[in-house]
Amino acid sequence: MSFKNFKDKIEENDTVMLYLSPQSIHVIKVMPKIVTRKGNEVENIFQTVYGALKVMDLVGMSYGAKVNLTKGYGYILQPTPELWTVTLPHRTQVLYTPDISMVLLQLDIRPGCIVVESGTGSGSLSHALIRAIAPDGKLHTYEFHEQRAKIASEEFKEHGFEDLVVVHNQNVCEAGFGLENVADSVFLDLPSPWLAINHALTSLKSNGRICSFSPCMEQVQKTCIELEKLRFLEITIIECLEREFQVKNISVADSELFSFDNDSVNNSLKSFRGFTTPLKMPGHTGYLTFATAPMKSSLSQEIEVVNGS
Ligand SMILES: C[S@@+](CC[C@H](N)C(=O)[O-])C[C@H]1O[C@@H](n2cnc3c(N)ncnc32)[C@H](O)[C@@H]1O
Secondary structure: OOOOOOEEOOOOEEEEEEEEEEEEEEEEEEOOOOEEOOOOEEEEEEOOOOOOEEEHHOOEEEEEOOEOEEEEEEEEEEEOOHOOOOOOOOOOOOHHHHHHHHHHOOOOOOOEEEEEEOOOOHHHHHHHHHHHHHHEEEEEEEOOOOOHHHHHHHHHHHHOOOOOEEEOOOHHHOOOOOOOOEEEEEEEEOOOOOHHHHHHHHEEEEEEEEEEEEEOHHHHHHHHHHHHHHEEEOOOOOEEOOOOOOEEEEEOOOOEEEEEEEHHOOHHHHHHEEEOOOOOOOOOOOOEEEOOOHHHHHHHHHHHHHHHH
């Protein structure tokens, strides 16, 4: 299985998505046995609110097919970075699709790009970055937590991304990225991003783009001060607040019009096709601070002038 390429039929060892509803999507590994918490190896049967699924029955089925569960049904979908973001095992806070799409756009991430990211965390953003730089780009992702770096590395391999990503287990605030003038863009999701900005500048090409994601305005302020000190240009802060309108059949049964005088409402008006605003809206996630790296040649001339040479 690969997140990179779509295929028709499900095979053993594929990672698949079981879709029950927009709020209920599950990731399943197609393998005959699983190990229970008590360490026993048992047949791989996946339990859902609509009953059980014998996982090996999926082998040979087409992706997109409807699958019967003991008390209902679901659909088996190909894995994508978007579905991975909502199903992945959380080891940390993660970036979600509205922020991810803004990052991809603002950092101008395209096939062939060299991208630097830290921290890797749960790999939510990494999956979207890797798909965007394929087939010949490279993601260098840095994580100082050894276990997280190891698990992310294993997941990338399992998802067929081994040629597109290098996981570095290091503290970027102390050791930097070990790259010079090669990165098209740098993305930071760190508690103290301002400590990594000078290292990011070293890694970036002239005019490369940087983004720092921070939940708190105090982090943004310190980051902007450092960006300005290092002569970054076009500093912009964006907060993505998503408001999704749902297109659906709206019943007028509950409306005031209908309850006021049942008889006067034409039956054909009891339900109509329309759209509604969401009952719940996701709120603040974080601020995205973007900037453009200065031309390296003009930066070194400026430093020479300051030093009087
Ligand atoms: C919020 S998580 C990143 C989540 C990630 N963006 C995602 O979408 O899954 C932040 C990660 O940065 C790592 N981290 C914090 N400081 C670091 C540093 N100085 N160097 C490398 N990694 C660091 C943490 O261990 C943590 O896993």
